[in-house]
Amino acid sequence: MTVSRLLVVLFAALLLAGPPASAQRRSMPEEARVYILWPYDGMAIRGGFWVRMGLSEGGIAPANVEKALTGHHHLLVDVDLPAMDKPIPNDRNHLHFGLGQTEARLELPPGRHTLQLLLGDADHVPHDPPLYSKRITITVLP
């Protein structure tokens, strides 16, 4: 009855709060840095283009590969940073490079777009502290 229901609610609340998940986040070297090598911030581009992803002082590993001080790139297109204690969403605004790719060919409609890199660990969860690049703005010309 009410007591058992209360317990269930409490248990569910504990699960939702999920403190163990954030406690397990992996780390990268302190001086590690993620950046977009190409294109430049503010650049105007015509047609499709390659995005080159930079990582200083750390290693790239494919998704699901457990290896200290490594991660794989995620490219955020026209979207804010996601929650840092959960797996990065996988959709057209959050591109995953789980094979360990360091560049991507993008075809975006004409207009202004933002790009930002966010490194994820073997389970696609950002590191602690998270490693993300500056969010840059580009303009795709018609």
Add this chain to the structure above:
Amino acid sequence: MPATRRLVLLVSAAAMGRAAAQVPAQDQPQDPGHAHGAPPPGEGQAATPRVRVPAPPDAYCYIGWPQDRQVISGTRFKVWFGTRNFGVAPAGVTTRNTGHHHLLINVPLPPLDKPIPNDRNHLHFGLGQTETMLELPPGTHTLQLLMGDADHVPHDPPVMSKRITITVRPGRPQAMASGPQ
């Protein structure tokens, strides 16, 4: 005729490399602008046959920075490793279509059926790094990327970059101007 078959495989690997428009000018470091020299993979390879890990024929590496024939001021500079149609993984990881970078400095390609040597001319990036800071004395140097598999052996066909030539000048280090112009 295993020897003949191997030769045929090697020749086809070279042809695929040529098709991918990424043929290293390994025999002509002073003429890196013309990618016409297919790698001569036949030499020194017959001794220890090893089943090399396959790679897609369109996979290759490139050096995104510095660029071929670039003159660099300052003896310390960053090298950015580009990988196309292929992934990066630390040494020891056997994920398909991945490898880790080796930067060859002032040396020709090593034998492609053996682990890449590990010395000051063959730098290993076994953590899965995609860039490095180099410190080279003033003068002309060549750089080339060669992917290795989990055991540091090149793939089949090898995933590698063109061999570029740079000139290092003494002076104040310059900021890395990223990407192609």
